[in-house]
Amino acid sequence: MIDRLLWAQQQALLLFEEAEKRQLVAPGKTESVLNNEIYELAFEMFGIRKYWHKRIVRAGANTLLPYRENPPDLTLQDDDILFFDFGPVFEEWEADLGRTYVIGNNPRKLKLQSDIATAWQKGSNFYQAHSNITGAQLYQYICQLANDDGWQFGAAMAGHLIGHFPHENLENEKPDNYIHPHNHKPMRANYASGKPRYWILEIHFIDPELKIGGFYEQVLH
Template sequence: MTDQEPIHLFSYGTLRRSDVQMASFGRLLDGSEDALPGYRAALVEITDPMVLATSGERFHPIIEPSSSPDDEVRGTVFRITEAELRAADAYEVSDYVRERVRLKSGVDAWVYVSAANRRQAGRLESLIVAEERAFGLLDTLERAGVIAAGRTELEIERDIFTIASRDFGVREHWHDRVVRAGINALCIAGEEAPDRVVAEDDIVFLDLGPVFEGWEADVGRSYVVGNDPEKHRLVADLEIIFGLVERRFEKDRDITGAQLYAAALEEAEKRGWRFGGKIAGHLVGRFPYARSPAARDGGRISPGNPQRMRDPDPNGQPRHWILEIHLVSPDGSFGGFYERLLRRTQGV
């Protein structure tokens, strides 16, 4: 060891073996038993010939974050130098990525975790950032007063395009900017309706699909122009029902698209509304993901989708979902819409 401050490296796999340590560092490491809470272990197949020759093992353990607070991975925390940390980096294959963690003992250490999990976290984070910017666009439109009685849906849509481009740098929209007012708010996605002038007591909803840094956002929000109490109740219930359906998704890890659609209908009926959508959401991802066949084949929250929503895509990657809540009054005279990412425990 040198006189420089030691670095802590937590190992749960082959780096604990004396032969691997001698081959990688030229010495046996000093360490003590410890554990990493909130993670779980799996196995990854190794194909790198150098690593195979050093460890002699085809399958190595690998760890990823766990949704269970009771899970932990036991291993050894070693004191190493900066040069030895670089040697450990060279030993680990591309399936692993090094990150900083706090161990059960309170020691801060480096550990090698699943790179696939890190990439997945990065995808979800990018979608969340895109969504937050899209909601910022909605907030800006609201403050600008673009939604007002006497204006047409087309006029509002043109303002959305201008403000999105000028203030948010949006150059692409993965779907048309949708503005629905009054009776037009009963229409489902893709259904044509004549341009309508916003009336004094209308509900108006905006459904936006801007693309930020190559990632799709899909957000929808409803507004009441006037003081009608039932219309205000419907708009308030949109987010409440979204939360109730989201919790149904959270509780059932095997839930299918058809089952979550049925849950949306049930929660709407409990609060006295009809569910107005033929679907209750869809997949979203890196543009143009939502337009691709992959997003249509089992990619909708609908009565015709028996697939489990947490099943991975054909490339083995977790999928991410938009949840749509479209409510209609019992007499079919008005409706409203709300959508955003289904964030709770997405992925596998």
């Protein structure tokens, strides 16, 4: 199963890379326009229209906000930061990929872009090093990484389950489904059926004073 999840993730990476090659991230464009351009690019490249969660493009002050928010549509600026959070479904396998982009050369924004990628890798290493780690323990570790780098962690959870479409419903708010401060269950525990569980690790660091945030997510494996 993990091989198929990683395959789906690789397709999503190819999508984001092609969006960069085509210079779709450009000032003067609204979040919604860019969102639709990536949606159409995914159809052009892979013939897909199915997404297991809402497609997110957030720029500027909207990058402070976690997934569940639905802020007003912003226009990308010459000196901006933005992120993608897309959950395309490839041959019934779910991807969930988040990446941050910087327009211009603002050093604080570039640092944020770098720090979240590094934090994801540190979080992955921490997960691999602790066989009985709980969601609460990994969440606490990620929050500490944010503080160590001079940021705040911007969400109530740092990831969730992922799988074959449709995977277990995540809307029921059970902490066990999330990398969450109230999830005290070992992350490597199987489903009740005995099947293994797989996780997405999400990094969302923010600076409320500068009104910027960065987001990076992909499969833990």
